[in-house]
Amino acid sequence: MSSGPVAPYTYTPLNLLKNGTVVNVCGVVKFFKPPYLSKGTDYCSVVTIVDQTNVKLTCTLFSRNYEDLPVIYKVGDIVCFRGLKIQVYKNELQGISHYGFASLTFDGALGSPAVRHTSSKSFNFTVLDHHMVEALRAWACTHVSASSTLLQLSDAQPMQYCDLTCQLLGKAQVDGASFLLKVWDGTMTKFPSWRVCIQDLAFEGDLGHILRLQNLVVDIVVYDNHVQTAKSLKIGSFLRIYSLHTKLQPINSESMTSLVRLEFHLHGGTSYGRGITVLPESNSDVDQLKRALESVDLTTIQPSNDTCQSENEDHCLTPSSSKSDLVSLYEVERCQQLCATTLTDHHYLEKTPLCAILKEKAPQQYRILAKLRSYEPKRLFQSVKLLCPKCHSLQEVPYEENVDKILQDAATKAPDSKLQDTSLYESEVWTTEGQGGRQVAVHFVKSDGVLPLSNECLILIEGGRLCEISKLSSIFHSVIPVKSGPEDLELLDIAAPFLIRGKVCHYGCKQCSNLKPIQNLSTIPNKRLWIPSSVAAVLGIVPLQYVFVMTFTFDDGTGVLDAYLKDSEKFFQIPASEVLTDDDLQRNLEKIMNVICPPGIKIDAYPWLECLIKSYNVTVGTEQRICYQIFDTMVAEDII
């Protein structure tokens, strides 16, 4: 092969490249730097590709025009280059754009349209190109791992570099070397994110809209060479920001309190492909992003106090001040007075250092000021248990599959027609199709002899599966699974829920319950409320309570002490009964834990927690131990 013009439409495999030749190549993108303005006259892009020969080639591409460089959206895209000169640099072959260079790029996903997503004007697409792309796609799906750095804000962890796909909502030049972008992707970060002060800055964007979106909006500061790019971005456009740095920053104050904020920086330079590209509306990831943005329900966003916008001037620092002043301190005044937790009682107690508590006998009550060094379990949903208030036994929340098994077993027996339509309820019976003639009976409980509205109506169900009961519980006030007994309807096994209200299953204690006839429901005075505890009482059930059970390891510098948290909703202000079936509540819980025990930073920067703990004696075998439990304490409103 000689240098000079190449025969059209032939591609050289990457293992057969020769120094000094000009070739056409095709490959899967392993790495790329989105086009940026070089220090010379041209735009530059660096792209590393690999093909079926498993040989990699790094290409340095220049063009006077931004559009003539390959516009690659992610690692795994497929590119075809024509007019690429091969030369040696640092003892390795490299590609460099030659006169007449042209490129074509494709989405790398198997089965995605064969239509190119970008190309140089001069690139003439042929059948051969199409075959090359299909072959590379097929090879890549088993040989090239997809980009792992693409993520959503809700998955952002501190101290990582990631590629973010988002929509631009606002922008402002901070100073000559830094520029603020306000963006969102429809998800919420698991850490409170920082707020750059925009007071005195020329801000472009709809602040009202941004305020309404609250903490779905994050601030990104881009530096140096990226300022120029940022200036040219249009509000509303869809962006991909590459190698965005997330950093958890402790916000320290003179007082005992410190909190953290998640910062987003796009540092200067182009290392690791740092840069910003505007994604076209036709991009499939934009399509997905748009759907996510449209489905955001603004009514479910928690109101936050941690925004620092122009209307909130007291908390803003001037942009002319240096370094951390860029960050508006989070409710500075309040932080200086408050801990991340507050006491709900016993304010008269003096604080006791942990070292002193560890020397004393139980039982006692203490007020402590300490940091949360660590906690268990780390997987927060594992902290939810069922507690019997009478015998104090703890048990796991039953798995849905096991509950469904009990219901299925009960459904093998047909409803007894003698037990239908009583003074307590009206009944309807259905026979399911294709399920061995399973019969489902629903008994609608009357209130003062008449049927109430469905959302006020308690129903008893025989023969229903869990999925059916779930549907009914979203329509009716509450559902009680029952079976036909010899004389009356009866509750199922005590391992099954005795009442389902909304998404929450209520269970009874095996040891302490003593089941009574269903007809006792008629003795409940107010048949519109159907409070689970009232229903339980007339049916002879001791209801189990949903509780968070966690071990907190406290450290106040004088000692380390493990204390149990056993709490249904007071501490986190999140009902333990609902957290398992509510993603938003789970996210809130995770966020609170990330604030009171922030990962990835030193304990010095953790916030202080003020807690009440009580000590008690426990005998394990022959050994006497002292345990500690948290009480009358809740996380501060600021961080909920």
Added chain:
DNA sequence: GATTAGGGTTTG
């Protein structure tokens, strides 16, 4: 017409 950058994280 040569140069740019030549992958491998800022220190805000």
